[in-house]
Amino acid sequence: MADYDDEPFQMDEEVDLGSPERELSLTEEYFSRDGTYMEENDIRLASKPEPKGANSGLYKVSESVNDNPEELARLLAERLGKNPEKNGEESTEYDEDADDKLDIQKQKALENEFREKNIDLRAQEVTPPENFAPVINNIYRSSFPQIHSFSFLRTLKLKSILCLIPEEYPQMHKDFFEEEGIKLFQMGMSGNKEPFVKIPPDLVTEAVKVVLDPRNQPILIHCNRGKHRTGCLVGVIRRLQRWLLTIIFDEYRKFAAPKERPMDQQFIELYNETEIERYAHEHGLLPLQWDDEAGL
């Protein structure tokens, strides 16, 4: 195990023994470069890009158990165990990117903060959720709306919200939506994760039906970061508008940056729109209108 910098598998997104960056993203890759599937232990072994000399303790361990991967895995697991609050549940769920998963603990903490300080939600500064943008007419997109975005959401006069993550809303959100009379559609789906986890196209079709229904508009589509799942859904809407794929991808990448996923773009391209197109035609929803008669 000579030079770690030259290891072929620089999967520095893999569990990184509790460094701050680790919270941002878990691993995306489970194939080595030559395409063979790697066992989790192998990943751990191959993906230890420890900075030279920064952690001599680990080096010694690695060398001494070089021939015994199980022993090394055990030792690594032990080390991971030292930071249970950071590495506990997430490190075992290898198919979830940090971006895909709503951090419920963080939500709770935020909620408590707002409760404790008794902050008036109506008086908050206008703060749109991250990645907020109109899609077309009365359809909007964004990341998971935080409590401080409530006063902004109110200005949109939403009739419904389509939520693409499986996690349950925190109580404060539920209260807010009820108070505003906002109808909730929850269609939890996992993101497109190589190699096994995919966005189910049928669910997307159902989701687009909800979004296009004028009775549900104005509607906000959101997932956790407003990048991947929302991006795929908006991509499908753009296909209904018959946009060129290049432009659809360009829009997808703008919102997904810097975490564009080729699989998402492939999903948008390969999605079979026959069903949703038939539905939209039958209900007189096509072509999609840029502005309604309601005026300004």
Add this chain to the structure above:
Amino acid sequence: MSRKVVQPPSLRIIPPLNFCPVEKQLYRSGQPLIINQSFLQDLNLKTIIWLASEEPQEEFLDYCSMNSINIEFVGMINDDYSYQNVNPWDSLNETTIKKALELICDRNNYPMLVCCGMGRHRTGTVIGCLRRLQGWNLASVSEEYRRFTGARGGRILVELLIEGFDISTVEIDPEKVPQWLGKRDK
């Protein structure tokens, strides 16, 4: 092996570079080209705010006059309202931003497209100042601006301009202002 054509190739719609809706009936983009015509047609534009310092392409001007779209050459006006000495490498100045915003604040001009050459910095400046007028916090304004600036990223100078712009100088006629910009909530 022969393939039968069962249906004609479907029409593909091409939005201009960096196109995105900003608010109801207000859009942003780079310079529209001939290939974007069928797309633009759907927007029913009434006004285009042209923010680049150069003349737009001839075809674009023709398209606008054929569809009786009013182009406002805001980016080509100088401080003293002469059309001289405007350099393409200069950022917008306060006068032009103010002029653009006042056009945006008049709903009689809608549906409206705000554009420059690439739809990045000049358009980003005006939309950024509009967001400030709407009361957005600066971090959200910057996030939106940078979403459209491409691989080379945002320019600090543009962001300084957005932050420093005095929104109170914009004259807004409450009779004409679009609903989404009007009084927020009771």
